[in-house]
Amino acid sequence: MGAADDERKPLLESVKCTTPPVATKTGKNKRLPGDQLSKKERSKLLKQFYDDQDDLKKCFELDLKSLDDENRQAHINEYTAASEQKAKSDKILAAVIFVVNVVLLLTNLTASILSGSYSVISAFIDSSMDITSGFIIYVSLWAISNTNRFNYPRGRNRLEVIAVIISSVIMAITNIMMILTSVQAIVADNVDPDLNLPTILLLSTGISSKIILMIACYKNGTTISKLLALDQRNDAITNVVAFVGAFVGDHYWKYADPIGAILVCTFIATSWFSNAFEHLPILTGRRAEKEHIGRILNIALTHDDRIKFLDHILVYHIGEKELVELHIVLDENLPLRTTHDIAETLEFKIRGLEFVERVFVHVDYRCDGREDGC
Structure with missing residues (x-):
């Protein structure tokens, strides 16, 4: 254990609240938030505080070194070049995913017709919305990189976040409509899935391709690529659940098929609404970290x-x-x-x-x- 850890040890071991109790208007002592924490929770929070301070200190040292008069321009050029490279990667990934989604749209359409499964139909709707969101993202990236600096002196980089929010809302609303359709099928007793071999092969191909694309998007690490990665992850999960729902519905209990579609669409709608709400604050002036x-x-x-x-x-x-x-x-x-x-x-x-x-x-x-x- 280093010297810094030795200095912290007494604090980490001391969990007794030394802050005097706060008196309320009624004369009773009010419990402070820290009083409700266990010994383990206090120690964990205190350790996290010191870890955060260490990380901040490293950032201070890096800033002082990279932002002085001699190194500042080189540092700016370096991260600008890295940002441009990632933007190019975003465009390539968006184009590849768009092509793959067109192919998977046709395969999921075929699987939906062959199986008559509501779970598989939900996967088909998800694929069609993928093309829509992919098109929106690709157009936003093109608009950002082809900005007229006279009309937009500071650029149009915020289109990136707007594209994320628009895509999220479209995906969520579409899946809510599919949930309603599945509920109607259950009420009307209009369920008869047929999971045959071609359907199994088509769904397996879609799952494999989505997992590969998800890994590639996560590695790029930009806002757009993270959105694309979220989309690929959702697609992989929906295809797996669609396969399971159609299989159980065909062989054991027919209502498992529309229930699987409801689960798929609920997950996607919740995920995309959450993604939209996560990005809204940064367009409305949220405080920085x-x-x-x-x-x-x-x-x-x-x-x-x-x-x-x-x-x-x-x-x-x-x-x-x-x-x-x-x-x-x-x-x-x-x-x-x-x-x-x-x-x-x-x-x-x-x-x-x-x-x-x-x-x-x-x-x-x-x-x-x-x-x-x-």
Whole structure:
């Protein structure tokens, strides 16, 4: 155990809450949230806190090294090149998946006709929606890479998130409609699945291809590729459940087939609605992650000794990346040129962070606490 762990050991072992109880208006002591935690939970949370601090310290060291005057441009060029390469990979993956989905659409259509299974039909509907979502994503990527900079001076990168939300809503609503159809089939007793050998082969081919594409998408790691990976994962699961539902419905209990379709569609609808709600906050100005704010604060505090105070900082999402508003306080007697140079170089440094899209540094001579700088 290292020296740092030795320093933490007393804290990790100490789980007794030393904070005095808070008295309420009725005179009774109010229990604090930490009082409800067990010894194991407190130790786990305290260890997680120190691990997070270690990770943040490593980020600080990396930022100081990569964002200084000598290395900043090389660092920016490096991650810009990596981003462009991933964008190209996104386009290739989207095109490949689109072609594969067209082929699987035909195979699932054939399997649906041969089997008459509601579970297999749900897989066919999923495949048809895959083509729709794939087309939306491909168009958004094309629009981003072919932006008219006169009409869109800051680009159209937020189309990426909008495409994710649109695709998620379309997929979810379509599967809700299939759930209603399956329920109607059960009520009307209109169920007669037939899982034959051609259907089994077609479904097996679809499952295998989706698993391979899912692995390829997850390895790329971008927002678009993660969306595509989620789509491939859902397809693999739906095809497996469709196969099981059709098999059980054909050989044992016929209602297992529409119930399988309901399970498939419920899973897909829930997954896509969850994905949409996850991306909505970053279009509406959600606060940035604590680690990102900490890294920006560290850069500002260590940038120049003539920065007397940091009045306030706002870091929030404007899409996948973040906007930074920072107010710094300098001596009122500094020349304008010096003040400008300090603020501008600080902007350059912060803009070098891979998660930052825009930076506004406001300079003041006193702390006024006003977010708009007026």
